[in-house]
Amino acid sequence: MAAIEVHELERTYRSRKGVIRRRRTEVRALQGITFEVAAGELFGLLGPNGAGKTTTIKILTTLLLPSGGSARVLGYDPARQPGEIRRRVGHVFGGDRGLYDRLSALDNLRYFADLYRVPVREKRARIASLLELVGLTGRERERVETYSRGMRQRLHIARGLLHDPEILFLDEPTIGLDPVGAREVRETVASLRAQGKTILLTTHYMYEADELCQRIAVIAGGRFVAAGTPRELKARVLDRTVIELETFGVAEPTLERLRSVAGVASIASETREQAEVLVVQSRIGAEIVPALLLELTGTSVGKVITREPTLEDAYVELVGSA
Amino acid sequence: MIRAFASGMWIHVVQFSRNPFDLTGVVIWPIVYASIAYYLLDSKDNPRLLLAASLGASVMLMWSLVVIGSSNALENQRWLGTLELLVAAPVPFAAVIAPITVASGVVGGYALVATLAWGTLLFDVPLVIVHPLAFALAVPCCVLAIGMLGLVMASTFVLYRAAFSLGIALQYPVWIATGLLVPLSVLPTFVGRIGWFLGPYWGYRAIREAALGPSPWPAIGMCLVVSATYLVVGTACLRAFVHVARSRGTLKLT
Numbered sequence: 001m002a003a004i005e006v007h008e009l010e011r012t013y014r015s016r017k018g019v020i021r022r023r024r025t026e027v028r029a030l031q032g033i034t035f036e037v038a039a040g041e042l043f044g045l046l047g048p049n050g051a052g053k054t055t056t057i058k059i060l061t062t063l064l065l066p067s068g069g070s071a072r073v074l075g076y077d078p079a080r081q082p083g084e085i086r087r088r089v090g091h092v093f094g095g096d097r098g099l100y101d102r103l104s105a106l107d108n109l110r111y112f113a114d115l116y117r118v119p120v121r122e123k124r125a126r127i128a129s130l131l132e133l134v135g136l137t138g139r140e141r142e143r144v145e146t147y148s149r150g151m152r153q154r155l156h157i158a159r160g161l162l163h164d165p166e167i168l169f170l171d172e173p174t175i176g177l178d179p180v181g182a183r184e185v186r187e188t189v190a191s192l193r194a195q196g197k198t199i200l201l202t203t204h205y206m207y208e209a210d211e212l213c214q215r216i217a218v219i220a221g222g223r224f225v226a227a228g229t230p231r232e233l234k235a236r237v238l239d240r241t242v243i244e245l246e247t248f249g250v251a252e253p254t255l256e257r258l259r260s261v262a263g264v265a266s267i268a269s270e271t272r273e274q275a276e277v278l279v280v281q282s283r284i285g286a287e288i289v290p291a292l293l294l295e296l297t298g299t300s301v302g303k304v305i306t307r308e309p310t311l312e313d314a315y316v317e318l319v320g321s322a
Numbered sequence: 323m324i325r326a327f328a329s330g331m332w333i334h335v336v337q338f339s340r341n342p343f344d345l346t347g348v349v350i351w352p353i354v355y356a357s358i359a360y361y362l363l364d365s366k367d368n369p370r371l372l373l374a375a376s377l378g379a380s381v382m383l384m385w386s387l388v389v390i391g392s393s394n395a396l397e398n399q400r401w402l403g404t405l406e407l408l409v410a411a412p413v414p415f416a417a418v419i420a421p422i423t424v425a426s427g428v429v430g431g432y433a434l435v436a437t438l439a440w441g442t443l444l445f446d447v448p449l450v451i452v453h454p455l456a457f458a459l460a461v462p463c464c465v466l467a468i469g470m471l472g473l474v475m476a477s478t479f480v481l482y483r484a485a486f487s488l489g490i491a492l493q494y495p496v497w498i499a500t501g502l503l504v505p506l507s508v509l510p511t512f513v514g515r516i517g518w519f520l521g522p523y524w525g526y527r528a529i530r531e532a533a534l535g536p537s538p539w540p541a542i543g544m545c546l547v548v549s550a551t552y553l554v555v556g557t558a559c560l561r562a563f564v565h566v567a568r569s570r571g572t573l574k575l576t
Contacts, residue, residue: 013571058571063406065569087412097403100333102340107333114329115411115418159407 001075003167003198004037004060010068011055011222029055031222032069037200037215039166042193044213045202048319052222053202054093057169060200061091074166087117089167090160094175096152098159101145105136105155108144109162116163130158134188150181157188167198174208186212206312220319230311237309237317240265241285245278245292246302257295263288268316275302281313326413330421331428338429348383348429349436355379356437360445369448370534376441377434377533381526382502384430384468386493391426392472393489395419396479406573415564416473416557423472427465434461456542457532463545464525470552471521477559480567496522521548 011030016022030052037043045053058064060073062082071077076084099108109127118126131137134154144152153173160168170189174182182205189212193199203209209216210230217227226233250269255278259267263284270277282288286306293301338344359375396419399405408418441447451457475489482488497503499516500523506514517523524544531538567573 011571058406061410063410063568063573064571065565083412086410091407091410093403095403098407100337100402100404102337103333107336111329111333112407112411114326115408115413117326117412120325163412 001039002036002072003039003041003074004035004043004200005072006036006056006060006069007034007071008032008069009034009056009059009066009071011052011059011064012067029222030059030066030069033217033219033222033224035217035224035227037198039198040196042189042199042201042212042214044209044216045200045219046204046206046209046216046315047202047219047225048204050221051219053219054171055222056219057091057171057200057202060085061089061169062086087163088165089169090163090165091169092156092160092171092173094153094172096149096176098156099144099152102143104141104143105131105147105158106140108155109140109159112159113162118163126162126164127158130161133161133191134158135184148181150177150184153177153181153185154188157185161192165197167200168192170199170201172202172204174203174205182208206310206315210311218315218318225318233314233318234309234311237281237314240281240283240309240313240317241288242307242309242313243280243282243286243289243292244303244305244307245280245296246275246304247278247296248276248300248302250276250278250296250299254295254299258292261288261291261295263291266317266320268320279313279316281309281317323413323417326411326417327421330418331425334422334425335428338425345432348387348432351386352376352379352383352433352437353440355382356441360441369446372441372445372447373449373533374530376437376447377529378502378526380430380434380437381464381468381500381522381529382497383433384427384465384525385496385500385502385522387426387430387433388423388468388472389475389489389493389496391429392423392476393479395422395426395472395476400573409564409568409573414557415560416553419476419560420470420473420553420556423476424465424469426472427469430468431461431465451533452535453532453538456538457529460525460528460532460538460542460545463542463549464522464529466549467521467525467545467552469521470549470556473556474552474559477556477563480560480563481570481572496520499523500526502526519548521545521552524548 009030010032013027013029015025017025045056047053055064059066060071060078062078062085065079073085074088078085113123113127131140134157136151136154174185177185186208201213213230215229216233218225255267258264263282265281265283268279270279280292289304356376356379360372396405399408409415411418438449442449499513500520501517524541528538528541528545531541
């Protein structure tokens with residue numbers, strides 16, 4: 001039996017606007033996504049903002065009811081058997097909220113241990129071992145309001161693990177962290193994977209998914225796009241060459257002309273520090289560069305780099321074509 | 323569940339007590355009311371009346387703190403980002419929310435101590451408690467009765483974020499219906515009857531009768547009865563409203 005089964009899951013948010021003329025609006029956050037996560041697997045759920053990642057996690061952690069389709073977590077239905085699921089899963093989300101700032105880390109963990117029914121005899125030892133796991137031993141008596149973002153995030157993970165859940169849901173756990181903090185969180189997640197914990201991770205960062213996840217599902221606009229191992233997803237664009245052109249102020253008509261150059265599979269524009277970088281996926285290798293430069297005549301062009309495709313390129317291609 | 327309740331109450335009392343601004347307000351507010359009552363009632367020669375006014379001012383603040391605390395409770399949890407974690411906990415949601423509302427009442431206990439100390443030190447109010455043992459029991463029973471009414475109110479705030487303003491509006495009617503602001507004897511009879519259904523009415527009576535007599539035990543018993551009733555109603559409401567909030571997706575909204 002899979003630890004998590006999601007079949008044709010749907011979720012629609014309905015709201016009303018206006019005082020006199022009430023208008024109903026509907027947002028279809030999930031439009032029938034399907035995937036499975038095996039026990040002991042670290043599974044990544046990737047997608048752009050608004051893709052439906054958090055909505056999926058909220059349904060699986062019993063915080064939201066689905067509008068259609070079905071889901072099973074450890075064999076239980078999140079809509080009808082929330083109690084069975086709540087004592088077996090942990091939920092950690094990114095950002096620096098979700099903790100009592102005026103209390104110490106120890107008080108936070110003690111409180112959540114009581115809420116999550118950690119046996120009294122095990123509570124002290126469990127908290128000590130989790131503080132050790134997330135590297136907060138020695139700082140546990142300090143108020144959370146004095147913690148850095150990275151420390152808060154690690155405390156979140158400790159909180160999510162208090163009741164030794166069979167499944168851990170990590171919703172963008174490294175969002176907003178500096179590189180060192182993010183690396184520490186990734187190391188913690190990797191050690192949990194090594195312990196055999198089932199983990200469902202959502203993230204925006206491709207290198208993070210590439211480094212940690214055994215399998216990945218990509219969703220966009222509430223729809224399933226693709227699933228597979230990072231290698232399988234990368235293989236979808238392995239026949240391509242990626243060309244990065246550092247430019248400044250490329251207008252949309254120029255982008256359209258670039259897209260029509262023979263051999264161009266896709267173009268994405270990214271902002272990196274001071275520069276705009278055009279990431280071009282080519283089907284015919286680097287020989288496309290002169291044609292691209294020709295279309296960019298009159299635009300200042302900096303460095304031009306040719307490289308192998310990464311998981312991020314596969315993701316951009318998948319999401320772009322969805 | 324009892325552990326979750328006790329732990330939650332402790333955590334929220336500590337969380338509240340660590341804000342010096344909130345704490346200063348809690349201590350000063352009933353002193354102001356008790357002082358007004360002292361001069362308004364011209365009760366220099368009637369220390370019993372002054373003690374009753376001091377106790378009344380404390381219970382008024384207790385109720386205000388619970389009203390504000392319970393209407394703020396869920397909004398604060400939303401703001402802190404902890405509401406979803408609390409809903410996702412395996413213990414019943416009432417065991418999570420009740421400690422917050424009762425903790426607000428416990429913080430009102432600071433006001434009781436401050437007001438009695440103020441009255442003794444400044445106005446020479448003799449701190450003579452007729453039934454000390456009953457008084458020691460009446461105070462937590464009063465806190466419980468008021469806190470549990472807060473639980474019923476808090477349940478509606480799961481659904482309606484703007485319920486805070488409604489909660490604030492409920493302060494004065496309850497003060498009036500329980501005889502805290504104006505003696506019930508000067509009001510129409512039906513106002514006092516409304517008070518019978520309210521925790522603050524029985525809480526104040528229990529504390530006042532423990533301090534001044536006659537027997538406080540019927541009022542203490544009623545505190546427990548209304549608390550149990552509120553617990554049942556609040557638990558049922560919370561369960562229903564959380565289900566609706568899961569359906570509408572309004573738990574996270576800030």
